[in-house]
Amino acid sequence: MPSTPNPSKPTTHTITFLPVGRRLELESGHSLLEAARLLAADGSDSVDAPCGGLGLCGRCRVRILEGPVEPPTAAEKRLLSAEDLADGLRLACQAVPRGSLRVEIPPEVLASQPFLQVDGQPLALEPDPPVRRLTVPVRPTGTDRPLSVWQQVERSLSEDHGLETVRIDPALVRSTDPLAAGTEVTLSLYEDEVIALHWTPPQPPLGLAVDLGTTKIAGYLVELETGRVRVAHGIMNPQIRYGEDVISRLSHALAGREQARTLARLARQAIGQLAAAMIRRLGCSPAAIEDTVIAANTAMTHLLLEWPVAQLAQAPYVAASTAALELKAYELELDFSPGSRVFLVPGMAGFVGGDHTAMILGSDIHTLDGHVLGVDIGTNTEIVLRTPAGMFCCSCASGPAFEGAHIQHGMRAVQGAICRVRTTPDNALQFSTIGGRAPLGLCGSAMLDVVRVLREQGILSPTGILDRSHPRVRLGMGDSTPEVLLVEAAATGIGRDIVITQRDLSSIQLAKAAIAAGIALLLDRCGLDPHALDQVIVAGAFGTHLDLESAVAIGLLPQLPPERFRQVGNAAGLGAQRLLISRQERRRAERLARSVRYLELAAQADFPSAFARALYLRPMGSEPDPD
């Protein structure tokens, strides 16, 4: 229905910002930068606009995904190419919406709070990196010594350093003056190949560890010789504009070569940008990165490398390859040290990728005794069970609900998100938010708390139904859906009541059940009772920040004493760091990936029943027994 302009109340347009996932109302006639400033005002990530919105710097580029906008201004035509404009790019300070819009803030423009949890534990590992440094003499070339730099390097490496075989990266030869002179030169070698040449004594070699996730990309700059993490940073995966989950990304890649190319380029550029942002903090250039390890799920690996995906997108979900992979950084269009490599962590199955191998390495599950369960919760959740008889894994389509998607007031774990919910002795709700700001919405850990509190207060049934006769339950969404008020409008940072609806509760139940059913079936197939577990390792940002008591109370995790749980942070990122500095760990990763046995949940005849039972919001194992 077209809205009628009302002189007393100006018309507004709804602007939805991705990837922050925030919506707000913008008065008509105002630019998108105004909307972005409203966003920033309540503490959300927003648009970086160095020139202050004067249309001078061309930095505040945003992409219009959907909806009508006024035609480009002269400033935009000057600062954006025809391709940019055709690609939907606009300058936020110039673009004026003519209706409701969906707008993407590209990662490089996202003026981000340091919001990604990239914390992990220190590397307890003797460094043994494949990259090492050697210094060799180099004399001026002359008639008495008609040898180029590289010929002298080759000779010295074999004669003075005993290398049996010597390789020199061709791109490095291409970019080096063959007659350059000095007295000595420091070389970076990857096994027997020279991958970088330094005329002045270089900084200790740096490597990049990447956890390439469906939603987030975490990066770590690590000193290869010491294993010390110098910088950690995270950005959103820009592929998100082509779908939040793996299946929709694969569908997009299946639409054609051009689409597949676009997804590959987005991931590669994002890794490059992430690296550049981190290395700038050390005052170096990306060329200082001499080795890279990428841990990604199988779908992300396929998209990054433009591999065939049709077979991965359909039952029985077969990966083109899960083997470890080593390629040159420039093959991924990364402008790191000229001849440097990228190691892709080997995976296990269609939906259990190198990130899971890295997670197992990073949390030491493979070295622990007894029965150990490892759960890495994300848009796709991988579960591994270590038993004395071997290791078993499965993958659960838990979906992005805990990342805030499909939840009315759901949001990612960024500034202003409610992250903890408690009750006072008189049953009132108490909230803590990230950064202590006025609440903007609920992140995953708060969702678990809310469900638990509503269960404890008898407002919510074990089957997830709100008690409509309870005074705290009201009807929202066109007076039809039951909901519970969590924070009154005046106390929020969004000017509207923050509620949890019956529909939200169902979405949370489905996500929780996907994970809990995976745990139940994996245990069942190994003939184990949950109480037989000696340790449960919970990884991932959400897994690390969730409240264990809440997770156990609603049956997301097994009912075990708290001391049997260990929340380990981004274990996949930690595993990638270990792989970066240790050749032994790389060999171990390959053995591990081949030895873990995979259970395809969807092929289990009793999966539907296990899933249905896992919908119960009760401690695991206390569901009514149908027999």
Added chain:
Amino acid sequence: MTELAQALRDLDEKKVYALVDKKIEEGTPATSIIAECNEGIVAVGQLFSEQKYYISQLIFSAEIFKQVIKRIEPLLESTAAQDHRGKVIIGTVKGDIHDIGKNLVITLLRGAGFEVIDLGVDVPAEKFVEAAKDTGARVVGMSALLNFTYPEMKNVVDALAAAGLRDQVKVIVGGAPVNEKVRDFAGADFYAEDAVQGVNICKEIYA
């Protein structure tokens, strides 16, 4: 509404089983137990359409109903062939192995008195054709969760046409990513937005 129907509507699993067990003991005919459960399932569907219940409650009701059927199956076998409302063929198309949605529809259909021929998951087009030929069913239902299985839905419709069965059957498509456009693309007769609507379409076809 009977106590059993109410218990099912409220997803009170324990109570449902207790009541069913008691009825079996008392010698209540299986058909009347199913009829009571149907009433409960219909009430769940009603709450779903009123946005009081969501998908998780539908899955619960389907699961509970499945367990009830398991309990009374021995009784059903001893009863004479029942009067069915009609036969419905249903399956998840090739390339897709999701069956929670499909099983929900099957439960509701059986509850509503249909004879359901469940072809399972990852079903190739010729299986649908064969089943339509063998059973004489007038409805073929296809379910999908993955959106690149649309071409497979079209394959099934084309295969039915090639086998000369297109006039005999009405084709219904459903599943999370399916919509009216997909129905049009596949050449199906109906698009069912949810399980309850799917059952209603079957009722109309056999009316």
